[in-house]
Amino acid sequence: MTAKLLDIAGLSVRFGATAAVSEFFLSVARGEAVGIVGESGSGKSAAMLAVLGLHPPGTAVSAERHLLGGTDVRRALPRQLRALRGSVAAMIFQDPLAALNPLLPVGVQIAEVLVRHKGLSKRDATLAARALLFRVGIHDAGARETKYPHEFSGGMRQRVMIAAALAGDPALLIADEPTTALDVTVQADIARLIVQLQRERQMGLIWVTHDLALMAGIVDRVVVMYAGRIMEVAPVAALYFAPRHPYTVALLASLPRLDRKRASPLPAPQAQAAQAAGCPFAPRCGRRMAKCEDLPPLFEIGDSLAACWALT
Amino acid sequence: MSFSLPRLLGHRVPVTSVLGALGALLLAIVLLFAVAAPVLAPYRPTEIDLRQRLLPPVWVFSGSPRHLLGTDNVGRDVLSRIIWGARISLSVGVAASLLGALAGSTLGLCAGFFGGLTDRAVSWLIDVQLAFPFTLFAIFLLAVFGGGFVPVVAVLALATWVNFARVVRSQALSLRAQDFLLAARAVGVGTPRLLRRYMLPAVLPSIVVVASFSAAQAILTQAALSFLGVGVDPTVPSWGAMLDLGRNYLQTAWWMAIFPGIAIAITVLGANLVGDWLGAKLDPRGK
Numbered sequence: 056m057t058a059k060l061l062d063i064a065g066l067s068v069r070f071g072a073t074a075a076v077s078e079f080f081l082s083v084a085r086g087e088a089v090g091i092v093g094e095s096g097s098g099k100s101a102a103m104l105a106v107l108g109l110h111p112p113g114t115a116v117s118a119e120r121h122l123l124g125g126t127d128v129r130r131a132l133p134r135q136l137r138a139l140r141g142s143v144a145a146m147i148f149q150d151p152l153a154a155l156n157p158l159l160p161v162g163v164q165i166a167e168v169l170v171r172h173k174g175l176s177k178r179d180a181t182l183a184a185r186a187l188l189f190r191v192g193i194h195d196a197g198a199r200e201t202k203y204p205h206e207f208s209g210g211m212r213q214r215v216m217i218a219a220a221l222a223g224d225p226a227l228l229i230a231d232e233p234t235t236a237l238d239v240t241v242q243a244d245i246a247r248l249i250v251q252l253q254r255e256r257q258m259g260l261i262w263v264t265h266d267l268a269l270m271a272g273i274v275d276r277v278v279v280m281y282a283g284r285i286m287e288v289a290p291v292a293a294l295y296f297a298p299r300h301p302y303t304v305a306l307l308a309s310l311p312r313l314d315r316k317r318a319s320p321l322p323a324p325q326a327q328a329a330q331a332a333g334c335p336f337a338p339r340c341g342r343r344m345a346k347c348e349d350l351p352p353l354f355e356i357g358d359s360l361a362a363c364w365a366l367t
Numbered sequence: 368m369s370f371s372l373p374r375l376l377g378h379r380v381p382v383t384s385v386l387g388a389l390g391a392l393l394l395a396i397v398l399l400f401a402v403a404a405p406v407l408a409p410y411r412p413t414e415i416d417l418r419q420r421l422l423p424p425v426w427v428f429s430g431s432p433r434h435l436l437g438t439d440n441v442g443r444d445v446l447s448r449i450i451w452g453a454r455i456s457l458s459v460g461v462a463a464s465l466l467g468a469l470a471g472s473t474l475g476l477c478a479g480f481f482g483g484l485t486d487r488a489v490s491w492l493i494d495v496q497l498a499f500p501f502t503l504f505a506i507f508l509l510a511v512f513g514g515g516f517v518p519v520v521a522v523l524a525l526a527t528w529v530n531f532a533r534v535v536r537s538q539a540l541s542l543r544a545q546d547f548l549l550a551a552r553a554v555g556v557g558t559p560r561l562l563r564r565y566m567l568p569a570v571l572p573s574i575v576v577v578a579s580f581s582a583a584q585a586i587l588t589q590a591a592l593s594f595l596g597v598g599v600d601p602t603v604p605s606w607g608a609m610l611d612l613g614r615n616y617l618q619t620a621w622w623m624a625i626f627p628g629i630a631i632a633i634t635v636l637g638a639n640l641v642g643d644w645l646g647a648k649l650d651p652r653g654k
Contacts, residue, residue: 109552112482141555148553153546158568167564168554216550223554 065119141223162200210241387644393637463523471531479539572649579642
């Protein structure tokens with residue numbers, strides 16, 4: 056087994072003429088938790104779907120390197136990809152109601168994955184599904200497994216979704232905004248559950264979010280994305296205490312705080328078409344200079360990588 | 368329908384379920400006719416009695432209590448022929464609807480799910496089918512290949528599959544974009560299973576609704592084909608053929624055409640009412 060669960064470099068995702076993701080790279084090892092932050096439309100979800108080969112039809116995906124659990128996704132057959140999904144890497148989605156089959160009882164949905172990946176018999180799969188439901192905190196699993204997704208509350212639904220994702224015993228868990236659609240009161244519970252499971256099973260975790268505050272206690276490393284590009288990669292402490300990229304700085308400053316006045320609001324996004332080349336953040340950046348006409352490479356500063364000319 | 372009848376036995380009953388029950392009752396009567404024809408019919412449907420030709424219904428002056436709905440031009444009992452005719456109408460309607468459902472739903476599901484070339488091919492077939500004047504096409508086919516039960520069912524299925532294909536395709540298109548399919552694929556569920564376990568159950572209610580309307584359509588078309596003389600075997604009593612025969616005697620013996628017409632109307636109405644009711648019942652938004 057290779058040490059890296061996911062090793063991807065030079066990933067680009069294009070919807071027709073629009074580049075959703077450019078030059079994306081990421082590697083995740085067992086037991087490691089990586090956060091990906093960025094505004095809506097920054098290409099976070101598009102990149103994660105491409106990682107699993109689940110990009111919608113009509114999308115052009117290319118990568119210099121794309122290894123998932125040691126398998127080259129670019130050359131894998133559809134059958135091989137299906138075997139990878141769920142067992143090597145599984146994904147949790149933002150809206151659990153939309154992501155669960157409304158017409159199947161939840162126990163059946165989880166059991167299906169167990170039959171598929173573990174080769175269990177139907178009866179064994181049903182029992183294992185019950186155990187999984189119990190593990191994710193549905194304590195009357197025996198009574199709840201025959202219920203349909205709409206009969207669960209939001210938080211319970213997300214627990215079911217997590218159980219389904221874990222059923223194939225994945226080495227890598229991709230959580231795409233897993234708490235965004237939930238009540239604030241249950242967000243922390245779900246986040247805690249995911250982290251617990253990650254540690255318990257020594258999984259790799261990719262936590263996609265725009266909630267910087269919640270992420271701080273979860274991940275080891277953070278990737279900051281803007282307009283489909285990586286702006287900064289930093290260990291979590293460095294990101295919060297010594298943000299390098301002006302975008303990261305602005306993002307952290309935009310967190311609502313009661314004890315301080317909001318320093319400088321992040322200017323609203325500009326039309327993306329205007330800047331074909333150059334730093335994508337330049338139109339909104341307070342430290343813009345002439346050199347920003349050229350695309351900045353990632354500079355190494357301490358433990359961080361940041362794509363900004365102002366840091367040279 | 369959202370409005371309700373005034374309280375009935377203390378419960379508010381939606382109009383659709385009252386009409387649905389009425390439709391089910393009508394269909395049940397026709398079904399009873401079809402199943403128990405030998406017991407219910409007072410005469411054999413082909414029994415000719417030339418002394419009792421063109422007798423009017425019992426309530427008309429000179430009508431006979433032995434022939435409740437009168438007799439036709441060769442003295443066959445109209446009521447008996449209507450009862451026996453239910454067999455052909457129902458079996459043709461149901462068979463054509465099922466065959467159409469099988470073909471149309473499969474094509475529609477694949478078109479909506481796979482998109483691309485599959486979708487274009489199926490959509491083209493649908494357009495071709497809809498552009499054709501169907502009855503003309505059916506007459507042509509039956510004239511060339513001959514009538515009979517199987518050819519008639521096959522030709523009618525050719526008319527009904529489009530209903531299924533269109534509805535199922537459009538639903539599959541909107542389903543395809545939903546997260547739960549993506550999530551299922553993200554845990555490794557394969558395409559055949561996706562179609563069977565995730566797509567089919569979601570479109571099944573629509574298939575059931577379309578099936579009841581299509582059965583009504585098939586019964587009507589089958590009657591029309593019999594009327595035009597290209598239907599099932601003319602020796603088998605069928606409502607359409609009775610209507611055709613009665614047309615020649617409309618001025619003198621109206622009962623020969625009116626009663627089979629009423630039988631067709633009742634059956635089609637029943638199927639449509641049940642279809643409406645199922646549509647309201649199975650629509651999850653209606654709850």
